[in-house]
Amino acid sequence: LIRDPDGRFEKFPMTEAQQAYWIGRTEMFNYSDVSTHCYFEMDCPDIDVKYAEKVWNKLILTHDMLRAVICTDGQNHQVLEKVPYYEISFDDLSDSTRDARKTVLDSIRSELSGKKYDTSVWPLFDIKAAKLGNGVTRLFISFDNIIFDDWSMFYLFREWYYHYHEPAAV
Numbered sequence: 263l264i265r266d267p268d269g270r271f272e273k274f275p276m277t278e279a280q281q282a283y284w285i286g287r288t289e290m291f292n293y294s295d296v297s298t299h300c301y302f303e304m305d306c307p308d309i310d311v312k313y314a315e316k317v318w319n320k321l322i323l324t325h326d327m328l329r330a331v332i333c334t335d336g337q338n339h340q341v342l343e344k345v346p347y348y349e350i351s352f353d354d355l356s357d358s359t360r361d362a363r364k365t366v367l368d369s370i371r372s373e374l375s376g377k378k379y380d381t382s383v384w385p386l387f388d389i390k391a392a393k394l395g396n397g398v399t400r401l402f403i404s405f406d407n408i409i410f411d412d413w414s415m416f417y418l419f420r421e422w423y424y425h426y427h428e429p430a431a432v
Contacts, residue, residue: 270326273338283408284336284381297378298407300415303371309399311391315350317425318389321418322348327409328418332381345384356395367392367400374404381408 276284283298285291322328326341333340353370355363370390379386387405394400410418425431 271341271343273333273340275337276332276339280408281336284332299377300405300407301375302403304401305398306401308397311350311352311399314426317422318350319348320425321422325418329384330409331384332408334382342384348385351390353392356393370402374402377404379406381406
């Protein structure tokens with residue numbers, strides 16, 4: 263690897279794995295049109311969603327691949343120099359009936375659990391939150407694996423957790 267800060271926001275080649283993921287999501291072959299998608303739900307006691315959103319936006323600035331898109335040529339990707347502030351959508355269901363709460367949670371799950379992203383459009387992730395009551399908020403986290411490998415994904419979640427609890431950390 264050669265450090266190239268001046269070329270940081272220029273197009274650069276995808277890895278072979280990323281190209282395979284990109285091809286697999288097209289309709290080029292039988293049994294394709296499948297994205298590389300990850301989805302999680304986490305119940306978080308006493309989380310401040312606005313603060314978690316602020317920390318996530320710091321990570322977006324720190325980790326270039328959170329600002330990446332795939333070029334339509336299927337050969338390259340590009341880190342966007344600037345992206346808008348990412349807002350975590352929030353539903354307060356704490357005073358809702360059980361049936362109403364289930365309807366909203368099922369709707370969010372249905373939307374995000376199988377989401378297929380247009381990889382040429384930022385962001386390639388989506389986060390939603392629903393306050394359930396008793397101080398518990400459920401986070402719904404969806405992202406396209408074309409920008410992460412498993413190690414990076416879990417590292418990012420650990421870093422999000424760490425910076426949420428250690429706001430002065432660099």
